[in-house]
Amino acid sequence: MTALPPFAFARIPDIHFGPGKLSALPQLIRRYGHRALFVTGSTSFVRSEAHARLKEKAIGSGIEILHATLSGEPSPEFVDATVAEFRGKQVDCVVGIGGGSPLDAGKAISAMLPLEGSVVPFLECVDTQKHDGRKIPYIAVPTSSGTGAEATKNAVLSSVGPDGYKSSLRHDNFVPDIAVVDPELMLSCPADVTAACGLDALTQLLEAYVSSKASPMTDALALSGLEHVAAGFLPAYENGANDLVARSHMAYAALLSGIVLANAGLGVVHGFAGPIGGFFPIRHGVVCGTLFGAATRANIDALRRDPVANRIALEKHARAGALLSGEATATIEDGCNRLLQTLDRWIAATGIARLSAYGVTRTDLPRILDKSNNKNSPVTLDRQQMQAILEARL
Amino acid sequence: MTALPPFAFARIPDIHFGPGKLSALPQLIRRYGHRALFVTGSTSFVRSEAHARLKEKAIGSGIEILHATLSGEPSPEFVDATVAEFRGKQVDCVVGIGGGSPLDAGKAISAMLPLEGSVVPFLECVDTQKHDGRKIPYIAVPTSSGTGAEATKNAVLSSVGPDGYKSSLRHDNFVPDIAVVDPELMLSCPADVTAACGLDALTQLLEAYVSSKASPMTDALALSGLEHVAAGFLPAYENGANDLVARSHMAYAALLSGIVLANAGLGVVHGFAGPIGGFFPIRHGVVCGTLFGAATRANIDALRRDPVANRIALEKHARAGALLSGEATATIEDGCNRLLQTLDRWIAATGIARLSAYGVTRTDLPRILDKSNNKNSPVTLDRQQMQAILEARL
Numbered sequence: 148m149t150a151l152p153p154f155a156f157a158r159i160p161d162i163h164f165g166p167g168k169l170s171a172l173p174q175l176i177r178r179y180g181h182r183a184l185f186v187t188g189s190t191s192f193v194r195s196e197a198h199a200r201l202k203e204k205a206i207g208s209g210i211e212i213l214h215a216t217l218s219g220e221p222s223p224e225f226v227d228a229t230v231a232e233f234r235g236k237q238v239d240c241v242v243g244i245g246g247g248s249p250l251d252a253g254k255a256i257s258a259m260l261p262l263e264g265s266v267v268p269f270l271e272c273v274d275t276q277k278h279d280g281r282k283i284p285y286i287a288v289p290t291s292s293g294t295g296a297e298a299t300k301n302a303v304l305s306s307v308g309p310d311g312y313k314s315s316l317r318h319d320n321f322v323p324d325i326a327v328v329d330p331e332l333m334l335s336c337p338a339d340v341t342a343a344c345g346l347d348a349l350t351q352l353l354e355a356y357v358s359s360k361a362s363p364m365t366d367a368l369a370l371s372g373l374e375h376v377a378a379g380f381l382p383a384y385e386n387g388a389n390d391l392v393a394r395s396h397m398a399y400a401a402l403l404s405g406i407v408l409a410n411a412g413l414g415v416v417h418g419f420a421g422p423i424g425g426f427f428p429i430r431h432g433v434v435c436g437t438l439f440g441a442a443t444r445a446n447i448d449a450l451r452r453d454p455v456a457n458r459i460a461l462e463k464h465a466r467a468g469a470l471l472s473g474e475a476t477a478t479i480e481d482g483c484n485r486l487l488q489t490l491d492r493w494i495a496a497t498g499i500a501r502l503s504a505y506g507v508t509r510t511d512l513p514r515i516l517d518k519s520n521n522k523n524s525p526v527t528l529d530r531q532q533m534q535a536i537l538e539a540r541l
Numbered sequence: 542m543t544a545l546p547p548f549a550f551a552r553i554p555d556i557h558f559g560p561g562k563l564s565a566l567p568q569l570i571r572r573y574g575h576r577a578l579f580v581t582g583s584t585s586f587v588r589s590e591a592h593a594r595l596k597e598k599a600i601g602s603g604i605e606i607l608h609a610t611l612s613g614e615p616s617p618e619f620v621d622a623t624v625a626e627f628r629g630k631q632v633d634c635v636v637g638i639g640g641g642s643p644l645d646a647g648k649a650i651s652a653m654l655p656l657e658g659s660v661v662p663f664l665e666c667v668d669t670q671k672h673d674g675r676k677i678p679y680i681a682v683p684t685s686s687g688t689g690a691e692a693t694k695n696a697v698l699s700s701v702g703p704d705g706y707k708s709s710l711r712h713d714n715f716v717p718d719i720a721v722v723d724p725e726l727m728l729s730c731p732a733d734v735t736a737a738c739g740l741d742a743l744t745q746l747l748e749a750y751v752s753s754k755a756s757p758m759t760d761a762l763a764l765s766g767l768e769h770v771a772a773g774f775l776p777a778y779e780n781g782a783n784d785l786v787a788r789s790h791m792a793y794a795a796l797l798s799g800i801v802l803a804n805a806g807l808g809v810v811h812g813f814a815g816p817i818g819g820f821f822p823i824r825h826g827v828v829c830g831t832l833f834g835a836a837t838r839a840n841i842d843a844l845r846r847d848p849v850a851n852r853i854a855l856e857k858h859a860r861a862g863a864l865l866s867g868e869a870t871a872t873i874e875d876g877c878n879r880l881l882q883t884l885d886r887w888i889a890a891t892g893i894a895r896l897s898a899y900g901v902t903r904t905d906l907p908r909i910l911d912k913s914n915n916k917n918s919p920v921t922l923d924r925q926q927m928q929a930i931l932e933a934r935l
Contacts, residue, residue, distance in 0.1 A: 150786045151786075153560065153561075155557055168547065374542065396542070396545065
C-alpha cells in the first residue's frame with residue numbers, strides 16, 4: 148500500500164436516509180425554529196401527495212411555511228429577488244426540495260439572507276467580495292438522484308445566453324446542515340431525467356475517484372457509490388416508479404457523489420459542463436451523460452501512453468470497470484475496456500441526446516473550448532483531445 | 542446486492558490530515574477568535590519541541606493560550622473544576638491535544654463552558670438533565686492512534702473505584718468542529734501504548750463494521766480503515782519513531798474508527814470496557830486489546846451456529862480476515878479463521894497484558910458481567926459466553 152497523501156475533508160451534512168424519511172422533516176425544522184422558507188421547483192413535487200402530507204404535518208407541528216418557487220436552473224436574479232422578498236421575515240431555516248436546481252437555489256438563498264446586496268460579486272467568476280460563511284440553517288431534500296447538491300458546498304448559478312455562464316457561490320459552511328434523502332421521492336422521476344441524473348452521479352463518482360485530489364477517504368466513499376450505481380442504474384431507468392430498491396441505490400450513490408466531489412474535485416466532463424450549460428439550455432445531467440463515455444475513453448487513451456507513471460489512475464479505472472460491469476477482470480487493460488463497454492452500453496440503452504439536439508454545432512466548439520478545462524483530471528488533455536470529445540458527441 | 546437499510550450519519554469534523562498539519566492550528570483557531578483554552582495531558586506533548594513551536598506560532602498569530610492539564614483519564618471533578626476556572630474568561634475555542642483522555646476532557650469542557658453547574662447530571666448513567674448541544678467551538682488534535690475521539694460525539698468520563706463507572710456526555714453537536722490529524726505527533730508514542738491504541742482502533746473498526754447498526758457508508762469507511770490497519774499496525778509497533786508511513790496509516794485508521802463508531806455503534810468488547818475501566822485502573826486500549834481476540838472468537842463461534850441467518854455478518858468477518866492477513870481467502874470459513882489467526886498473532890507479538898496483571902481475579906467477574914452488555918454486536922452472547930471471554934484473558 149502506498150503512503151497516504153495529506154488531505155482535507157470538509158464537514159458533511161447530518162444525513163437522514165431511507166424510504167419515508169420525509170416525515171422526519173418537520174421535527175428537523177424545529178431544531179432551528181418555527182418559520183421555514185421552502186424553495187422548490189414549480190412542477191412535480193409541489194403537486195404531489197407527499198407535498199400535501201408534508202405541509203399538513205409541518206403546520207400541525209407549529210411550523211409556518213413560506214414558499215419560493217423556481218423555474219429551470221437558478222439565476223443570480225432569482226436568488227437576489229427571493230432574498231429581497233424574505234430578508235426581513237425572520238426565516239429560521241431554509242428547506243430546498245427538488246433536483247439540483249432548487250437545492251442549489253436554496254443553498255444560495257440561505258447564504259445570502261444574512262447579508263446585504265446581490266449574490267453576483269460573491270460568484271467565483273466575479274469574485275470581488277468574499278463571503279464570510281454566515282448563513283441561515285439549510286436543509287436539503289433531493290427528489291432526483293443526480294447532482295448530490297444535498298452534500299456539496301457550492302451553489303451553481305446560471306446565466307444562460309451568448310455571454311452566459313455557470314458559476315458557483317462556494318464556502319465550506321454552505322454544505323447543507325441536514326440532508327433528508329428519501330428514495331420514495333424519486334419514484335416519480337421520469338425515465339429520461341432518471342438516466343441523465345444517474346449518469347451525472349456516476350460521472351461525479353468516477354471523476355472524484357480518479358481525481359488528482361483524491362484521498363483514501365474519498366476513494367472508499369466513491370467505490371461504495373459506484374457499487375450502488377452498478378446495482379441501481381439500469382433498474383431505476385427501466386422500472387421507474389416500481390423499483391424502490393433501485394431508487395434507493397441511486398439515491399445513495401448520488402448522495403455519495405456529492406460528498407466525494409466536494410472533497411476530491413471533478414474532471415474534464417465537468418470542465419465542459421459549465422461553459423456548455425452557460426451557452427445552451429441543456430440540462431446539466433444531459434451534458435454530463437452525453438460526454439461521459441467519450442471523455443472517459445480520451446482519458447484512458449491518454450493515460451495508456453505512459454502506463455508506468457499512470458498505473459494508479461489506470462488501476463482505478465479498471466476497478467471501476469469491474470464494479471460497474473459486475474465482472475471480475477484479470478488485467479488493468481481488461482478492466483478499463485469493461486468500463487468503456489459498460490458506459491457505451493448504458494449511454495446507448497438510455498438514449499441520452501447528443502449535443503446537436505440542443506443546437507450545438509461545429510462552429511460553437513472554439514468558444515466552448517476556450518472556457519473549458521481539465522479540472523482535477525488525472526491526465527491533462529490538450530485542446531485537440533478535448534475537441535475530439537465534443538466532436539464525438541455532436 | 543441487498544437493499545439499503547435506512548440509516549443516519551451525523552456530521553463529521555472538518556478534517557486536516559497529514560504530516561506537519563499541526564502548523565495549521567493557529568490559523569484554524571483564528572476562525573473562532575483569539576483566546577484558546579488548550580487541554581493536554583501532563584507529560585510528553587507538553588515537553589515536546591512540537592509544543593514549543595506551536596505555542597510560539599500561536600502567540601505570533603495573536604492568540605492568547607490558556608492551559609488546563611489533565612493526569613490520567615478525565616473525571617467529572619476535573620471537568621467541573623476546569624470549567625469553573627475558565628467559565629468567565631471568554632474562551633473563543635477549546636483545543637484538546639493528546640490521547641483519548643485529553644481529547645474527551647476538552648470535548649466535555651467545550652460543552653460545559655456555556656452552561657451552569659456540574660457535568661454529572663448530564664452523564665448517560667445519571668441522565669437527570671438534557672444538554673441542549675450548545676458549546677464553545679472545539680478542535681481536537683490526537684497524539685496517539687487509538688480512540689478516534691477526534692471524530693466522536695461523546696466524551697467518556699471516569700470515576701474509578703469499587704463503585705466506579707465510565708459514562709458519556711453525548712450530543713451530535715459534540716463532534717469536534719475540526720480535527721487536526723498530524724502523524725508526526727504519533728512518532729514518539731511508546732511501543733506498548735502504540736499497540737494498545739492500535740488494537741483499540743482495530744476493535745472499533747471491526748465492531749462498527751459488523752454492527753447491527755452498520756450502513757453502506759460506515760462499511761465503506763470501516764473497510765478503508767481496516768486496510769490501513771493491515772498496512773500500519775505491526776510496522777508502527779515495531780519501528781516506532783522511524784516509520785512515519787506506518788504512523789500515517791494508523792492515524793488514518795484511528796480517525797476512521799471514530800467516524801464509524803459514532804455512526805454504527807460498537808460491540809461486546811466495548812460492552813466490557815466501560816465496567817472494567819470503571820472498576821480497575823486499566824487503560825481503555827489495553828482492555829480492548831486484551832479481550833479482542835477472545836471476543837471475536839466467541840462472536841464467530843456463535844454466528845456459525847446459524848450460518849444461513851448470519852451469512853452477512855460471517856462474510857464481513859471473513860472479508861476483514863482477508864484484509865488484515867493480506868491473503869486472499871477462498872471461503873467464509875477460511876476468511877474467519879484468518880481473522881482469528883491474525884488477531885492471535887498480533888496480540889501475542891505485542892504482548893498485551895492480561896486482566897490479572899491489573900488485579901482482576903475470578904471473584905470480580907460477576908460484578909463485571911452484571912454491568913456488561915453486547916452493545917450493537919451482530920450476535921447476542923449470553924452471560925456464560927461472555928464470562929468465557931473474560932476467563933480466557935484473566
